[in-house]
Amino acid sequence: MxxxxxxxxxxxxxxxxxxxxxxxxxxxxxxxxxxxxxxxxxxxxxxxxxxxxxxxxxxxxxxxxxxxxxxxxxxxxxxxxxxxxxxxxxxxDNTPHSATGIHPTAVIDDTAVLGTDVAIGANAVISAGVVLGDGVQIGAGCFVGEGASIGKGSLLWANVTLYHKVQLGQRCIVHSGAVLGSDGFGFANDRGNWLKIPQTGTVVVGDDTEIGANTTIDRGAIEDTRIGNNVIIDNLCQIAHNVQIGDHCALAGATIVAGSTKIGRYCIFGGGAVVNGHIEICDGVQITGMSMVMKPITEKGVYSSGIPAVSNVEWRKNTAKLRQIDQLYQRVKQLEQQLAKVQHAQQDEHHIED
CATH class of the missing domain: 3.40.1390.10 (MurE/MurF, N-terminal domain)
Structure with a gap:
């Protein structure tokens, strides 16, 4: 103790x-x-x-x-x-290591390069050309694909998957079930048939970043998906291909970021937030839980779109009113047109009197 x-x-x-x-x-x-x-x-x-x-x-x-x-x-x-x-x-902290020593059932390719004090757990697979820095811990059942690299002092808990050429920085923690480098959702539609587009980029993760359990980060289609330094990503998040996330960001559970989105530094996303693809979010933005970001954000601040929970009775009343919004809009539009006609007629009268 x-x-x-x-x-x-x-x-x-x-x-x-x-x-x-x-x-x-x-x-x-x-x-x-x-x-x-x-x-x-x-x-x-x-x-x-x-x-x-x-x-x-x-x-x-x-x-x-x-x-x-x-x-x-x-x-x-x-x-x-x-x-x-x-x-x-x-x-x-008395959390145990994810692995101690090299377990006899671990499969390590002869071309893999291991630093000092590397630990690899039972049934882990270290593929050809992998580079593991000093003090890296690889938990039981992990898979590290060809040409991947893991920086000094990083830790993978059990059953983490790093696809080929994924680069993980120093002192990172990746929790069980996370998948880094799986194919991005890239397909072309040829008259109703989906044609797969090979995803030739990879995932590059900076230093001191933590990735939660069962989170997935897709590899880039051509260029790389990039996660910055000291980024914290909670469980069950989905980061699509070619996304860029700046340093010191935080993504709470179940956050989804669609492809080719660029997020600045020091951004915070509440649980269940969804971010549209091919947009840019500037530094210092906070997105509250269950919000949907549909367009670029160019000024830092707090943004929301989620609907807070209310009693079922109140929700039903509000939903009924929501269905009438278009009708109310049309009525207001007609009233505005009628008012404009009245004002125009009054102006004409004043002009005649003058």
Whole structure:
């Protein structure tokens, strides 16, 4: 079990320590349920009441919250408690490796190049010309296609598939069931018959990017599909061929991005968002959940189109009214035309009187 003193954590986080520097921390917990030896945090003011009740060994707080901490509870004062919590969680992380050593059932082509301390799990397949950087972990049942490369320190959980020539950067994490480099949806219609267009590009993923379980990223049709550095992609997302996603973007679960779309940096997409193909989205855009982006976005900001849930009765009423929109539009249009005629007639009368 990994244990850190509060003195060490304070130095690691550049935090101001209030309390016992020798107090040891071995795990994390919520304010409500933490006990001695555990550390928690407060980042949302609505949970401030738990500061006076918690039994945690220590709490991560902002300076403004120091007066609310229970007597005898140590505190680390930081600028952003949630970020500090993430850094402590990394230190205390006890997640097992996806693989240890080279399993005897792994199939590794003689032309593959393996760095130092590479681990490959049971029944994994490493194809010809693959390059694995130092410290790479390949989980059980993974497939890494011909000519693919995986950067230093990256990790594939069980049953991940990397097609041929896919390039994965350093310190990336790819979760189970993800598929990188499958064919994009490219077909030509010849008088009713679909003709497949070979997808000759690949997928290029930057450093420090995480890809969720059962997410699919298609290879480019001619040029490459590109995912930037420090991009986080949740489970069950679909990224189509030739998409470009800039650095530091976040895509929540079930987001779909159609082909040849270019997304800038620092963009955030809520769950279930859908993005049309062949459009461009600038830096700093936020798309709320269940929204559909149909055209380019050129100014950063928050955009929405999803319909929030309401009671069934209210939804039925609104739906009935929605069906009448065209009729209401036509009526308003007729009224505007009639009003224009009246105004025109009045102007003529005034002109005659003058």
């Amino acid at each position: 990994t244990v850190y003193s509060l003195a060490y954590l304070a130095e690691h986080l550049s935090a101001r320590l209030i309390g016992d520097p020798a107090c040891n921390i071995s795990s994390i917990a919520t304010l409500e349920h933490a006990v001695a030896g555990q550390i928690s945090f407060l980042s949302n003011i609505k949970y401030r009441k738990f500061l006076s009740q918690t039994s945690a060994g220590a709490v991560l707080i902002k300076a403004d919250d120091a007066a609310f901490v229970a007597p005898g509870v140590n505190a680390l004062v930081v600028v952003d408690p949630y970020v500090a919590f993430a850094r402590v969680a990394q230190l205390l």
